[in-house]
Amino acid sequence: MFFDTWIGLLRVPVVGTLAYVALVLFIRVSGKRTLTKLNAFDLVVTVALGSTLATVLLSNSVALAEGVLAMALLIFLQFAITWVSVRSTHFESLVKSEPTLVLRDGMFLDAALRSQRVTRDEVLSVLRSQGVSDVAEVHAVVLETDGSMSVLQESLRRAAQPTLPEAA
Numbered sequence: 001m002f003f004d005t006w007i008g009l010l011r012v013p014v015v016g017t018l019a020y021v022a023l024v025l026f027i028r029v030s031g032k033r034t035l036t037k038l039n040a041f042d043l044v045v046t047v048a049l050g051s052t053l054a055t056v057l058l059s060n061s062v063a064l065a066e067g068v069l070a071m072a073l074l075i076f077l078q079f080a081i082t083w084v085s086v087r088s089t090h091f092e093s094l095v096k097s098e099p100t101l102v103l104r105d106g107m108f109l110d111a112a113l114r115s116q117r118v119t120r121d122e123v124l125s126v127l128r129s130q131g132v133s134d135v136a137e138v139h140a141v142v143l144e145t146d147g148s149m150s151v152l153q154e155s156l157r158r159a160a161q162p163t164l165p166e167a168a
Helices: 006-030 040-058 064-087 089-095 110-116 120-129 154-160
Strands: 100-104 138-143 149-153
Touching: 006 040, 006 064, 040 064, 064 089, 100 110, 120 138, 120 149
Parallel strands: none
Antiparallel strands: 100 138, 138 149
């Protein structure tokens, strides 16, 4: 239970280092998009890569070559799907959701909250974490495609509007 063999202990640093180096190389070759969290699909790939690395590290039944091939396959599929989605709006709509407005001009959009299964308390928690104490100050809260929420404050909207120059 606490110790199996010295070979098992030696396997972890050797296989772990090699699998880690392979993963870093794959990520560098495939580009920054591989580990983004722009949508739920990206998150699944990131979690799957971590799970694959852990399995290669800790499971004697998975050889290093199999684990490296599995990581390469995940990265290739991520690359292929994002490549196609950038070139086809129809395909993009299949793999990526749209952002949803859940609060506008200080008013909760209850239908949007229900459809996205988000509570008012969760939105208020996000507002508090952004330092917002008054919902009326908020121009909008958007539930992004990756599940995060963006807060657009009223003061930012006013600052973006052009102002007239002062008379001399």
